[in-house]
Amino acid sequence: MSDLSTAAADLIVLTLPDGNTREVPAGTLARDVVGSIGARLLSASVAVAVDGEVVDLMTPLRKSGAFVVITDKDPRALEVLRHSGAHILATAVRRLRPDAAIGFGPAIDDGFYYDFDVEKPFTPDDLAAFEAEMRKVVAEKYAFVREEVSLEEARARFAGDPLKMERLADFEGSDEVISVYTDGPFVDLCRGPHVPDTSYLKHFKLLSIAGAYWRGDVKRQMLQRIYATAFWKKDELETHLHQLEEAKKRDHRVLGKSLDLFFFSPVSPGAAFWTERGTVIVNELQAYLRDLQRDGYQEIRTPLLYNKSLWETSGHWGKYRENMFLVLDNETGEHDMSLKPMNCPSHYVMYASKKHSYRELPLRFNTYDVLHRNEVTGALSGLTRVRQFQQDDCHIFLMESQIADEVRQLVQFILSYYRTFGLTATLKFATRPATRIGSDDMWDQAEAALRGALEATGLPYELKEGDGAFYGPKIDFDVHDSIGRAWQLGTIQLDYAAPERFDLSYTGEDNSAHRPVIIHRAVSGSFERFTAILIEHFAGAFPVWLAPEQIRVIPIADDYRETCEALVARFRAKGLRATVDARNETLNYRVRDGEMQKVPYMAVVGKREAEESTVALRVRHTGKKQEILSVDAFEARVLDEVRTRALTPMPVAATTTEEASA
Ligand SMILES: [Zn+2]
Ligand SMILES: [Zn+2]
Structure with missing residues (x-):
């Protein structure tokens, strides 16, 4: 990575996607290069990439390479927006809580976060206040101003921020460029890239607060991490928030427990x-x-379990060992076996x-x-x-x-x-x-x-x-x-x-x-x-072939318990997973319990059903509706659904169905 181009009369050569090149003095701002290509492109641009490295429009370019303008259609632009959102969050937090020391604020998979060191943990009310304050910062349309500074100057700027001072120690003896970014009242030590100004952040939401150790180190202080998300378009944000809500209801860790899986x-x-x-x-x-x-x-x-010779041949012993569970071999006295x-x-x-x-x-x-x-x-x-x-x-x-x-x-x-x-x-x-x-x-x-x-x-x-x-x-x-x-x-x-x-x-x-x-x-x-x-x-409501319990047979009264037990025996003999619920509870209670356990079929048996060899069938998530059908027909239907691994008894709904009130 020698800076040949900078040495050569301080000119760099940028190669555009169409093969054309731009020769500009090293240090030219990315914005000026984009502007020279076209004014329309400049207004649509969010950042640029030089040889794949994304930098913002305010960055002086110092090396030659492939030059790509990033607009909001490029997935990398979303990351830039979200990281800028983290700065805007910190700007808002600092306005309302000037005592909050600042940690890091990266973009993550689905959004961004920022870590703060505060005396008193944040509350949901704080979150609402921060979000409202962020909207003001956005409306004020502060430009993200980039400055490159010496280590001394950076230390002077962040003297009141112990976490940033600690980060600055990493620059000691390194020739890495130190950049600081200012948006309105807030200044942060950051490599970038950012959007041109705060007004780019239109569709965002603060989501949650969690504790997080400074630099992920359990021996260091616990910071308050605020999670948030942002999108370019309103409907994308809404879809995402809806997904989060649905995902919470469907969390497999929660359902795994309530459904006893x-x-x-x-x-x-x-x-x-x-x-x-x-x-x-x-x-x-x-x-x-x-x-x-x-x-x-x-x-x-x-x-x-294998000894290391296999992993040496495969190459895992050298490259992947820290991901393997090593086992002590008593004969060699070494951990040279692995699962x-x-x-x-x-x-x-x-x-x-x-x-x-x-x-x-x-x-x-x-x-x-x-x-x-x-x-x-x-x-x-x-x-x-x-x-x-x-x-x-x-x-x-x-x-x-x-x-x-x-x-x-x-x-x-x-x-x-x-x-x-x-x-x-x-x-x-x-x-x-x-x-x-x-x-x-x-x-x-x-x-x-x-x-x-x-x-x-x-x-x-x-x-x-x-x-x-x-x-x-x-x-x-x-x-x-x-x-x-x-x-x-x-x-x-x-x-x-x-x-x-x-x-x-x-x-x-x-x-x-x-x-x-x-x-x-x-x-x-x-x-x-x-x-x-x-x-x-499936929100826990598995199709019948996968359901741990496929049929629950429910007698209306104890008089029909034996009929129900015989039905269960018959279904089980056919390989179906059936149980009887003859508990001394109301019918409604038992049907509701079956719904909660997401049992696909509940076969209710009373006097008429027992006499006519039928069942009153309740199908999961269809409310109070019931269907009377012969035991033979019911059994044939379930067996057929199991055999064909059908997606029955209900199509996958986009929202968790309300529990039937039976
Ligand atoms: Zn930043
Ligand atoms: Zn393989």
């Missing part, structure tokens, strides 16, 4: 205890995948245990083995960030000529699996990352093969440059749930590197040895995370 205990952080009801769901998901993979796949099981964090290497060992002919390919190994990854406990969250999990993992060994067909089939397989749950998906194609193994030739070949196969499906996809795995390009599947959130789930990864490392081969038609290619494939990611997504997607 799983729990966590400090005795094993990040590993779920699945109750009987939760286990039903995981087993059904696995049974479904087993059904789908009965032909053409070989289900295998491999050890959980597997992924299945791949063990499947290569399985492949290499026999000779293979080209006639066997594609050879598909699938498994549901348990994996462990050593996530820091602070990052663990419900079923979505865990230490122990099972993937629906599959490794496919095949010839290069088979890639296109295989990938086409896999894409269809994965999409149809999602459709069963009413989930839609979008595809992303990720190419070689900066840190990778293998030659450029290998990457050219792998990317061309996977991309060709993807394009042959005719489906639209998004290109993610540089987002591939370190061993090969991949197709990722983003799934959209019933409240519009996206989750990255499935993946198809092409791997030319592992067959080399593990010296895998097959005998070709020409009777000589050839290298296979490997595809890593997962459909739902892990069962843990997928179950969490399904719980939130």
Whole structure:
């Protein structure tokens, strides 16, 4: 990164997307370069990127490179807006609470936050006052003014801010540029980038307050973190707020408890205890995948614990060890064994245990083995960030000529699996990352093969440059749930590197040895995370085939208890999950309880039903409506829904249905 261009008569060369160049003196403001391209473009611009690095319009440009103007259509602009929102939040807080010391205020995935050191924790009333004050700061339209200052000057400016003074100590002896930004009355030590002025922040909302240790260090003081979000458009903000509200109602950690599906205990952080009801769901998901993979796949099981030689061959021992649980080997006295964090290497060992002919390919190994990854406990969250999990993992060994067909089939397989749950998906194609193994030739070949196969499906996809795995390009599947959130789930990864490392081969038609290619494939990611997504997607109201309890039979009075018990026995003999609720409670109470437990069908039996061999059927979330039908017809209906894995008894609603008042 030598500054050749600056040395050369202090001129830099900026290359525009259309190939034209602009030669300007080093130190020219980004704004002036954009203005020289066009006045309209300048008014639409939020920031610029030079060789991919986003800087704001107020930044002096010092190096040559590819120059891209960022407008609010560019996703990077949203990050700039949100980070600017953090400054505006701090501006408002400082006006109302001049004693608040300031920490950091970054943009995050769904918004931004700012940390404050205050004597007294903030209250929800404070939050409302800060938000109102922010609206004033926005209306006052303060420009974000950038200044580059010396360390001494910065220290003089932030003398009253101990946290900023601590941050400034990091600049000691470094030649990093120190920049400060001022918007109206507020000044902050910040690298940028920011929007040109405070009026850009139109659609925002302060969301919550949480405690957060200064610099994430539990030994340091607890700060008050204010979370917020912002969008370019009003409807985007509204959609997001609605999603947050829905997500709160559907939180899988809350529903997991109220529906008695799983729990966590400090005795094993990040590993779920699945109750009987939760286990039903995981087993059904696995049974479904087993059904789908009965032909053409070989289900295998491999050890959980390996000595380090396997990880040395795979490269994980060097690159990934801190994410693995190491185990003491009594014989060597060293922690040189590990629980597997992924299945791949063990499947290569399985492949290499026999000779293979080209006639066997594609050879598909699938498994549901348990994996462990050593996530820091602070990052663990419900079923979505865990230490122990099972993937629906599959490794496919095949010839290069088979890639296109295989990938086409896999894409269809994965999409149809999602459709069963009413989930839609979008595809992303990720190419070689900066840190990778293998030659450029290998990457050219792998990317061309996977991309060709993807394009042959005719489906639209998004290109993610540089987002591939370190061993090969991949197709990722983003799934959209019933409240519009996206989750990255499935993946198809092409791997030319592992067959080399593990010296895998097959005998070709020409009777000589050839290298296979490997595809890593997962459909739902892990069962843990997928179950969490399904719980939130269905708001706990699972389709009948997945529901832990499918039918609850309720006698109107104790006289019909035996009839009900006989019905349950009959349903259970057919493989249905049925129970009887003969508790000494009112009918309304029991029906309501079934609704709360999200049982799909409640079959009520009174005198007439007992005599005529019918049930008065209450379908989950349909209120007081009931339907009289014969036991035979009811049973046939449920069996059919289970067999076809139908999305019944109710379509996935966009909002949590009000509990029926039975
Ligand atoms: Zn900033
Ligand atoms: Zn793999």
